[in-house]
Amino acid sequence: MEKGTEKNQSESSDFVKQITKKSDDFSRWYVDVIKKAELADYSSMKGIMVIRPYGYEIWELIRDQLDKMFKETGHRNAYFPLFIPESFLKKEAEHVEGFAPEVAWVTQGGHEELEEKLAIRPTSEAIICSFYAKWINSWRDLPVLINQWANVVRWEKVTRPFLRTTEFLWQEGHTVHATYEEAEEETLRILDIYTTFCEKYLAIPVISGLKSQSEKFAGALKTYCIEPLMPDGRALQAGTSHNLGQNFAKAFNIRFENQNQELEYAWQTSWGVSTRLVGAVIMVHGDDSGLILPPKVAPLQAVIVPISRGNWKETVLPEAQALFQELKKNGFRVYLDDRDTYTPGWKFAEWEMKGVPVRIEIGPKDIENKQLVLVNRLNRDKCFVKRDEVTAALEKLLEEIQQRLLERALDFREKNTHEAFNYAELMDVFDNRKGLVRAGWCESNQCEIKIKDAAAATIRVIQDKKDERFKRCSVCGAEAKHTVLFAKSY
Numbered sequence: 001m002e003k004g005t006e007k008n009q010s011e012s013s014d015f016v017k018q019i020t021k022k023s024d025d026f027s028r029w030y031v032d033v034i035k036k037a038e039l040a041d042y043s044s045m046k047g048i049m050v051i052r053p054y055g056y057e058i059w060e061l062i063r064d065q066l067d068k069m070f071k072e073t074g075h076r077n078a079y080f081p082l083f084i085p086e087s088f089l090k091k092e093a094e095h096v097e098g099f100a101p102e103v104a105w106v107t108q109g110g111h112e113e114l115e116e117k118l119a120i121r122p123t124s125e126a127i128i129c130s131f132y133a134k135w136i137n138s139w140r141d142l143p144v145l146i147n148q149w150a151n152v153v154r155w156e157k158v159t160r161p162f163l164r165t166t167e168f169l170w171q172e173g174h175t176v177h178a179t180y181e182e183a184e185e186e187t188l189r190i191l192d193i194y195t196t197f198c199e200k201y202l203a204i205p206v207i208s209g210l211k212s213q214s215e216k217f218a219g220a221l222k223t224y225c226i227e228p229l230m231p232d233g234r235a236l237q238a239g240t241s242h243n244l245g246q247n248f249a250k251a252f253n254i255r256f257e258n259q260n261q262e263l264e265y266a267w268q269t270s271w272g273v274s275t276r277l278v279g280a281v282i283m284v285h286g287d288d289s290g291l292i293l294p295p296k297v298a299p300l301q302a303v304i305v306p307i308s309r310g311n312w313k314e315t316v317l318p319e320a321q322a323l324f325q326e327l328k329k330n331g332f333r334v335y336l337d338d339r340d341t342y343t344p345g346w347k348f349a350e351w352e353m354k355g356v357p358v359r360i361e362i363g364p365k366d367i368e369n370k371q372l373v374l375v376n377r378l379n380r381d382k383c384f385v386k387r388d389e390v391t392a393a394l395e396k397l398l399e400e401i402q403q404r405l406l407e408r409a410l411d412f413r414e415k416n417t418h419e420a421f422n423y424a425e426l427m428d429v430f431d432n433r434k435g436l437v438r439a440g441w442c443e444s445n446q447c448e449i450k451i452k453d454a455a456a457a458t459i460r461v462i463q464d465k466k467d468e469r470f471k472r473c474s475v476c477g478a479e480a481k482h483t484v485l486f487a488k489s490y
């Protein structure tokens, strides 16, 4: 067995040479992994990607879990049109101004030019609000808690698979409430769902909080967001939850009769996460050998690789098949790699590339000893487990991997979160280190612009609570109104 393992490792190194090292060139590594692990492919149209089955399966697991969490909190799914008439989009001035540079238009249907051009939705507030204006009349109609799973199109100049593509998949929640307080409560409830989901399922810790006015969603009163830190030190906006106030209600005339028979404009929220989350998972957890998937969103949690030597098809394979059936029956997402056209070593490398959390090896000696070998993708630790204890052992190992991934990401974030008390310290982090910088901010847009120009960095979130140690704005030295986290971002 030892000898065999040595051979397998050398084969596995050959395979791995085909991707760039994560530490050498992070951007290339990212694209290499996506291609090699068969998550997505580029199309001939700029910025448009194809999500391949393995990538789509990760998205399905993300979607299913979030869908469950939305439904548990009273939301229902619906589906609205892909097209938005230009006049609808123009109703909310800030909204149309914010999205104008990214909107794709349909101007012709068949051979006929359209009387009014149609936007392909970049987000659906405009079309959904036009229906809400019809559906909502009385306080009895509230709250409306609707979500939709859909594709949207934003004509992006710079694209990167999963992180920024012209067309992407997402969910967008659109809710309507009778009061500001209820809308704010909903906005924060969703922010909490996103935070919990990222940490518990994706093993990605996020900082969450309010965006500054210049970074908020076009047309919103307030935008909250979740931002994980990527290994190259840049933050990624991974989800947003907006309190829209009455802005859209006024633009679309969404009014309801309150309990005193007075007409009032409604209060709204909207919120979304997208296939960008798949990009975050790839970046945060992967290594030089490829992907590492958190067990909770791994399309395959374990792969069984029978050691194919001698008459393995008569001896090892039936045992491997029985094991496969047993694990499948116990609810694991598992695959039996019984292909005889590849060596075990080649298969080991391929499943490592695909980030399957656990590999189970079974050979003649293991059968003889009534044992199996479990290999942890994270650190390649091998452990022998008794054949009749495999279910419990696998469950435990998957939990450990899930937990360890979160701890590792948390540790990375802590090591890469700095503090700056003045301009020199702030710039020192951007120039010489990487990551998030906690600092004071006076609330002026000028200071945001100055940092954007000098370091291409922005305020990622405003902390809930002001940290009294940061008395001065790190940019201009005036009194600090907030404690914020600055970073470069995607």
Ligand SMILES: [Zn+2]
Residues within 6 Å of the ligand: 441, 442, 443, 444, 447, 473, 474, 475, 476, 477, 478
């Ligand atoms: Zn300032």
